[in-house]
Amino acid sequence: MYKIVFMRHGESTWNLENRFTGWTDVDLTEKGVAEAKAAGKVLKDEGYTFDLAYTSVLKRAIRTLWLTLDEMDMMYLPIKHDWRLNERHYGALQGLDKAETAAKYGDAQVLVWRRSYDTPPEPLAEDDERTSYNDPRYAGLPKSSIPLTECLKDTVARVMPAWDEEIAPAIRAGKKIIISAHGNSLRALIKMLDGISDSDIVGLNIPNGQPLVYELDADLKPIRHYYLGDPAAIAAAQAAVANQGKAK
């Protein structure tokens, strides 16, 4: 049996401001820092150790990982940064207020943009200053790989090669792994691992900064999964994420 730990980053400044974030590289809030440290503490208290960590190229996930590993006294751990673990690209919605957008277009439309499997938000224009084309961290990528918007299906299509080519072979080689990533890159991964239907995935929300353990069989099929930490607090945090896209 293998075990892997997934973790969404701690609260970011745009989580706090309730803005559509996507590939925008915002940092953690003080609460987010505290969540990342608390995650490290619970992992340490529960006796977890790791051989390797994966994260995205966005600082909210990277800093969460650093703080978690610091708390575990494991800052020596090798870290692989992979752009394919980035948050789902939010297209032209990036930067807008979620509740204001729901007041303008309706809760149902915002739920489609946030959680439908195959309907992406409007893309960024090619010449929009918010595109990632000139960002040095994506310099090695063909332009066609740099999204202007994504639905979850698009995110699955880039996350799964990272799983199949990098992460799964490392698990099979016996490496104990933690992945610090994002709400929707983790939803994409979990959808595929658990075989969740396109309609049921709408209801899955991942709370900030809570270690999520997956136990996998020899074929890397999930046996069971559970969050470490207080179940009531986690359920409340998941409900809060679901409610972010509603008009106030």
Ligand SMILES: O=C(O)[C@@H](CO)OP(=O)(O)O
């Ligand atoms: O804004 C985002 O990029 C994501 C995660 O914070 O939001 P949502 O919960 O709407 O998918």
